[in-house]
Amino acid sequence: MADLTIRNLKKSFEDIDIIKGIDLDIKDHEFVVFVGPSGCGKSTLLRLIAGLEEVSSGTIHLDDRDITDVAPAKRDLAMVFQTYALYPHMTVRKNMSFALELAGADKAEINRKVDEAAQILELGHLLDRKPKALSGGQRQRVAIGRSIVRHPKIFLFDEPLSNLDAALRVQMRLELARLHHELKATMIYVTHDQVEAMTLADKVVVLNGGHIEQVGSPLELYHHPVNAFVAGFIGTPKMAFLKGKVEKADRAGVTVKLDCGPEYQLPLDGSRLKAGESVTFGMRPEHIEVTAADASPFKVTLDVTEHLGADTFCYVKAQNGETLTVRAGGDYAGRFGEQVGLTPDLAHCHLFDEKGRAVPKPGAPAKAA
Amino acid sequence: MIEFQWDWDFAWEVLPLLLDACKITLQATVLGSLLAIVIGLLLALLRRSKWKAVRYSAYWWMEFVRSTPLLVQIYFLYYVAPEWGLNLSPMVTGVLALGMHYGAYLSEVFRSGIDGVDKGQWEASIALNLSPYHTYRDVILPQALRAMIPATGNYIIAMFKETPQLSAITLLEMLQLAKIMGSENFRYLEPFTLVGLIYLVLSLIASAGIRQAERRFPKEGFTLS
Numbered sequence: 001m002a003d004l005t006i007r008n009l010k011k012s013f014e015d016i017d018i019i020k021g022i023d024l025d026i027k028d029h030e031f032v033v034f035v036g037p038s039g040c041g042k043s044t045l046l047r048l049i050a051g052l053e054e055v056s057s058g059t060i061h062l063d064d065r066d067i068t069d070v071a072p073a074k075r076d077l078a079m080v081f082q083t084y085a086l087y088p089h090m091t092v093r094k095n096m097s098f099a100l101e102l103a104g105a106d107k108a109e110i111n112r113k114v115d116e117a118a119q120i121l122e123l124g125h126l127l128d129r130k131p132k133a134l135s136g137g138q139r140q141r142v143a144i145g146r147s148i149v150r151h152p153k154i155f156l157f158d159e160p161l162s163n164l165d166a167a168l169r170v171q172m173r174l175e176l177a178r179l180h181h182e183l184k185a186t187m188i189y190v191t192h193d194q195v196e197a198m199t200l201a202d203k204v205v206v207l208n209g210g211h212i213e214q215v216g217s218p219l220e221l222y223h224h225p226v227n228a229f230v231a232g233f234i235g236t237p238k239m240a241f242l243k244g245k246v247e248k249a250d251r252a253g254v255t256v257k258l259d260c261g262p263e264y265q266l267p268l269d270g271s272r273l274k275a276g277e278s279v280t281f282g283m284r285p286e287h288i289e290v291t292a293a294d295a296s297p298f299k300v301t302l303d304v305t306e307h308l309g310a311d312t313f314c315y316v317k318a319q320n321g322e323t324l325t326v327r328a329g330g331d332y333a334g335r336f337g338e339q340v341g342l343t344p345d346l347a348h349c350h351l352f353d354e355k356g357r358a359v360p361k362p363g364a365p366a367k368a369a
Numbered sequence: 370m371i372e373f374q375w376d377w378d379f380a381w382e383v384l385p386l387l388l389d390a391c392k393i394t395l396q397a398t399v400l401g402s403l404l405a406i407v408i409g410l411l412l413a414l415l416r417r418s419k420w421k422a423v424r425y426s427a428y429w430w431m432e433f434v435r436s437t438p439l440l441v442q443i444y445f446l447y448y449v450a451p452e453w454g455l456n457l458s459p460m461v462t463g464v465l466a467l468g469m470h471y472g473a474y475l476s477e478v479f480r481s482g483i484d485g486v487d488k489g490q491w492e493a494s495i496a497l498n499l500s501p502y503h504t505y506r507d508v509i510l511p512q513a514l515r516a517m518i519p520a521t522g523n524y525i526i527a528m529f530k531e532t533p534q535l536s537a538i539t540l541l542e543m544l545q546l547a548k549i550m551g552s553e554n555f556r557y558l559e560p561f562t563l564v565g566l567i568y569l570v571l572s573l574i575a576s577a578g579i580r581q582a583e584r585r586f587p588k589e590g591f592t593l594s
Contacts, residue, residue: 052492071498072495072498073495073496078496079493079496084489085487085489088512089511098497099497103498
C-alpha cells in the first residue's frame with residue numbers, strides 16, 4: 001500500500017507564498033505527473049513530499065502515517081534528482097549499495113538487491129564503472145537503481161529527463177513506463193514537458209502559481225479542460241484562442257460571434273452565460289480543417305508552414321490580426337500570404353467565460369480541482 | 370669591515386649545522402600545518418552550522434586572526450598567556466601560533482571547496498539517510514579535496530617561509546642560527562645565502578609535490594570506504 005494524502009499544504013519563503021493550500025490524493029500504484037510552467041511550484045511540492053523542504057502548514061500522510069515532519073530518509077520515499085546526484089567518486093555498484101551499507105544491511109542482501117536492480121535496469125555490465133564513464137541515459141538508470149534497492153513505497157522524480165537529448169528522452173520515457181508496470185510502484189513525476197505528462201501519467205496534476213488548476217487523466221485534461229490555462233497548457237501545438245461575444249446562450253447551446261468575423265453555434269451548456277458577454281473561443285490545431293477561401297466564412301492568411309512529414313503546421317493570421325496554428329496533412333502545400341478558409345470541428349471546440357472558466361457540455365459540468 | 374667574498378670552507382662548516390636547524394623549521398611547519406588543517410576544517414564546518422551564533426562566532430574568530438599580524442599572535446601566546454597560567458615551550462607556542470593563524474586562512478579554502486560540491490550531492494545524502502559525519506567523510510570532502518589542494522599547498526609553503534618569525538620567542542630555527550653564526554664569525558654572506566637556498570630548494574620541491582598531487586588526484590574525488 002502507498003496512498004499519499006495531502007491536505008491544505010502551504011509553503012512560504014519569507015513573505016512569498018509558493019504553495020498555496022494544496023489538496024491532493026495519490027492512490028497506490030498510480031503514476032502521477034505534476035506539470036506546469038516554470039515557477040509554478042511543482043518542484044517545491046515534490047520536495048515538500050520528499051521532506052527536503054519544510055512545510056509551512058498543512059499535512060502529508062503516507063497511508064495512515066503523518067509524515068509532515070518526518071526526516072526525509074524515514075519517509076519510505078526515494079527521490080531521483082534532475083542532476084542524478086550520483087557520487088562521482090564511487091562505482092555504479094557502490095552508488096547503489098552505499099546507503100544500505102551505512103544502514104548496516106547484510107552484505108549478501110545488499111548484493112542481491114543491487115544485482116536485482118541492475119538486471120531490471122540492464123546495468124549489469126556497468127557495475128564497476130564510475131559515473132563519468134557513463135552516458136546520460138545510463139546515469140539516469142543508475143540514479144533510478146539507487147532508489148530501487150531501497151524498495152520505497154513511492155518513487156519521486158524531479159524532471160529526470162531534462163538533461164537528456166530528444167532521442168534519449170523518448171527512449172527513457174518508454175523505460176520509465178515499463179519500469180512502472182514492472183515494479184507496480186507508486187510514482188510521482190515532475191516535468192514542464194506536457195508530452196512527458198501525457199505519455200507517462202495515469203493522473204496529471206496541472207499546477208499554476210502555487211495551486212492546482214486541474215487533476216485528471218491525460219485525455220480528461222485534453223478533452224475537458226476546466227479553464228483556459230489548462231486548455232492552453234495541454235496539447236502540442238497549443239490551442240488557439242480567439243476573442244468573441246455571446247450572441248445567444250441557453251442550456252441547448254451557445255452562439256458566438258468571433259471578433260475576427262465568423263459566427264458559430266456550439267453544443268455547450270450556456271445557461272450561465274449572458275448575451276453580449278465576452279468569451280474566448282478555443283480550438284486545437286488538429287480540430288481545424290483548411291479549405292479554400294470561398295468555402296468558409298472564416299478567412300485567414302497563411303504565414304509560415306512547417307512540414308514535419310506526416311503533418312504540416314500552418315501558422316495563420318485572422319483578419320483582425322489574431323494568430324492561430326492549424327494542423328494539416330503532410331502533403332499540404334500552402335504558399336506564404338495565400339488566403340485560405342478554416343472550418344473548425346465544433347464538437348471539439350471549447351468556450352471560456354470572462355474569468356477563463358470552461359463552459360461545460362450539456363449534462364457534463366467541468367469541475368475545477 | 371665585513372668581507373663580501375665567498376668562503377667555501379666556512380660554508381661547508383656551517384651547512385650541517387643549518388641543516389640540523391632546518392629540522393626544527395620543518396618540524397614547526399609540519400606540526401603547524403596539521404594543526405592548521407584541523408582548525409581550518411573545524412572553522413569551515415562551524416561556518417556552515419545551522420545555528421547563527423556558531424556561524425558568526427566562527428566568522429569573527431577567523432576575521433580577528435586574519436586581521437592581526439602573526440608576530441603579535443606569537444608574542445601574545447608566549448608572553449601574555451603565562452599570566453593566565455598557560456606556560457608553553459617556544460616550539461609548542463610556535464606550532465600553536467602558526468596553526469591558528471594559517472587555520473583561519475585555510476578555513477576559507479575549505480569552505481569554498483565544500484561549497485563547490487554540487488547541491489544535489491547534499492540532498493541525495495539527506496534522502497539516503499546519511500549522517501552528517503558520513504555525508505562529509507564519504508561524499509563531500511572526497512569531492513572537495515581536489516579543489517582545495519593548490520591553495521592549501523600554497524599556504525603551507527607560506528607557513529614554512531614564516532617560521533623565522535619564531536626566532537622572536539627564542540626558537541632556534543634555521544634563520545636564527547644563521548644570524549648567530551654570522552655575528553660570531555662576522556661572516557653573514559655564507560649562512561644567509563645557504564638559508565635562502567635551503568628555503569628555495571625546499572619550497573620548489575614542495576610546489577612540485579603539490580602540482581603532482583593535484584595532477585594525480587582523481588578529478589571526481591576518491592572513496593575512503
